[in-house]
Amino acid sequence: GENVEQHPSTLSVQEGDSAVIKCTYSDSASNYFPWYKQELGKGPQLIIDIRSNVGEKKDQRIAVTLNKTAKHFSLHITETQPEDSAVYFCAASRSAGGSYIPTFGRGTSLIVHP
Amino acid sequence: DAGITQSPRHKVTETGTPVTLRCHQTENHRYMYWYRQDPGHGLRLIHYSYGVKDTDKGEVSDGYSVSRSKTEDFLLTLESATSSQTSVYFCAISESASASYEQYFGPGTRLTVT
Numbered sequence A: 001g002e003n004v005e006q007h008p009s010t011l012s013v014q015e016g017d018s019a020v021i022k023c024t025y026s027d028s029a030s031n032y033f034p035w036y037k038q039e040l041g042k043g044p045q046l047i048i049d050i051r052s053n054v055g056e057k058k059d060q061r062i063a064v065t066l067n068k069t070a071k072h073f074s075l076h077i078t079e080t081q082p083e084d085s086a087v088y089f090c091a092a093s094r095s096a097g098g099s100y101i102p103t104f105g106r107g108t109s110l111i112v113h114p
Numbered sequence B: 001d002a003g004i005t006q007s008p009r010h011k012v013t014e015t016g017t018p019v020t021l022r023c024h025q026t027e028n029h030r031y032m033y034w035y036r037q038d039p040g041h042g043l044r045l046i047h048y049s050y051g052v053k054d055t056d057k058g059e060v061s062d063g064y065s066v067s068r069s070k071t072e073d074f075l076l077t078l079e080s081a082t083s084s085q086t087s088v089y090f091c092a093i094s095e096s097a098s099a100s101y102e103q104y105f106g107p108g109t110r111l112t113v114t
Helices: none
Strands: A004-009 A009-013 A019-025 A032-038 A044-051 A056-059 A062-067 A073-078 A085-096 A099-103 A108-113 B004-007 B010-013 B020-023 B031-038 B044-049 B053-058 B064-070 B075-076 B087-094 B108-114
Touching: A004 A085, A009 A019, A019 A062, A019 A085, A032 A062, A032 A099, A044 A056, A044 A062, A073 A085, A099 B044, B004 B087, B010 B020, B020 B031, B020 B087, B020 B108, B031 B064, B031 B075, B044 B064, B044 B075, B053 B064, B075 B087
Parallel strands: A009 A108, B010 B108
Antiparallel strands: A004 A019, A019 A073, A032 A044, A032 A085, A056 A062, A062 A073, A085 A099, A085 A108, B004 B020, B020 B075, B031 B044, B031 B087, B044 B053, B064 B075, B087 B108
């Protein structure tokens, strides 16, 4: 089955700095890569995603890059703010029965210091 | 927020007792999922459903069963709870892949097995 490795497990930055979280996956059949943000006591929420036919996608301060050959993808957050503090999960998804079944990384706890 | 509710939100039960968790959606989405979240493990898929009475196993299905008799409800049952099933359980929903790949998560159920 799919195996997703996510690093680092904890990331501490100063407000205004950039943050980068990296993930690798093992199954070349995975073709959809979402990133979720989870705030304390809540369920995860999608913040950005990328499909395998795209190398990079950006949405305001957040960007994701994908290298299919190397099987790795990354989340980049620029100009971090205290409200960016949360746990971030990457996932690699394969199609199954009309849906996409994700395998999640173990999460990165991002702490943004004011 | 997507219309997803989970009940109960918190439950403490004893080893060996049966437990049923309920996920209810008002979005009429076809796909529903059950995950468990444990420290250091991220989110792991237990079972998912691709329609009424259509379900399939995820990566950690042992000890769990599911049922979906209506589009809006997806039940997760622990036939005989064990301490290793102490976890936070999340339900998620999604439309078909042709519409959107995004999964929407519920607020979670914290289950403690003593």
